[in-house]
Amino acid sequence: MPYDDAAPETGKPSEIVVFWTLRDSQCSQCKSDLPSGRFLILEARQPLCLACADLDHLVYLPRGDAALTRRARKHSSLSAVVVRFSRSRKRYERQGILVQEGALARAEQECLSDEGLRASRREREEQRRRDYDEKLVELMAGKIRDLFPGCPRSEAHRIAEHTAVRGSGRVGRSAAGRSLDEDALRLAVIASVRHAHTNYDELLMEGMDRASAREEVWEKIEQLLKDWEKR
Numbered sequence: 001m002p003y004d005d006a007a008p009e010t011g012k013p014s015e016i017v018v019f020w021t022l023r024d025s026q027c028s029q030c031k032s033d034l035p036s037g038r039f040l041i042l043e044a045r046q047p048l049c050l051a052c053a054d055l056d057h058l059v060y061l062p063r064g065d066a067a068l069t070r071r072a073r074k075h076s077s078l079s080a081v082v083v084r085f086s087r088s089r090k091r092y093e094r095q096g097i098l099v100q101e102g103a104l105a106r107a108e109q110e111c112l113s114d115e116g117l118r119a120s121r122r123e124r125e126e127q128r129r130r131d132y133d134e135k136l137v138e139l140m141a142g143k144i145r146d147l148f149p150g151c152p153r154s155e156a157h158r159i160a161e162h163t164a165v166r167g168s169g170r171v172g173r174s175a176a177g178r179s180l181d182e183d184a185l186r187l188a189v190i191a192s193v194r195h196a197h198t199n200y201d202e203l204l205m206e207g208m209d210r211a212s213a214r215e216e217v218w219e220k221i222e223q224l225l226k227d228w229e230k231r
């Protein structure tokens with residue numbers, strides 16, 4: 001059992017550890033397949049996908065650029081370390097970190113004098129763009145604005161983009177169709193508001209469990225959604 005072996009040495013006790021899986025697994029909550037190579041966390045030794053762990057809004061930054069890593073982590077109110085078990089060395093090794101997209105962008109800005117970095121950023125952006133279908137994003141953004149006319153256009157687009165990327169990981173037209181479902185969109189908006197308009201990420205970072213943290217920020221979310229529902 002790769003997960004039952006000695007826990008990785010990760011320094012800070014409060015650090016959130018994300019595992020890069022080496023074998024096929026399944027999320028213990030939503031039951032989605034987690035093929036090897038995916039990220040998951042362990043809660044009570046049970047695998048949990050990043051969506052269920054409320055970490056799927058974070059972006060992956062591979063190790064290799066110490067300055068960028070340090071700055072991205074500094075700007076991110078929620079971050080996690082990604083580890084993978086090395087079979088040859090028989091220990092967990094750090095692969096990179098997960099940080100908020102805005103924090104990474106800001107860190108990259110700060111490091112922009114480095115030309116090589118500019119290239120790697122372009123690459124990452126292109127990869128991200130390939131990952132979703134722009135038409136689906138437009139459709140979803142429109143539907144979000146039907147549900148929440150007060151939601152700023154750019155924010156609706158960002159939420160749709162994120163949801164489309166997530167849907168594409170689960171593959172296929174049925175997933176795309178499902179992601180246009182009203183309930184699915186409402187959930188996507190709630191998840192986004194939770195991360196973008198409340199201190200939810202900070203609460204998780206402080207070690208609060210998800211249920212308590214969600215309760216703590218719920219009122220604020222409800223109020224904002226009410227405002228957005230108005231024309």
Ligand SMILES: [Zn+2]
Binds near residue numbers: 027028032050051052
């Ligand atoms: Zn899950």
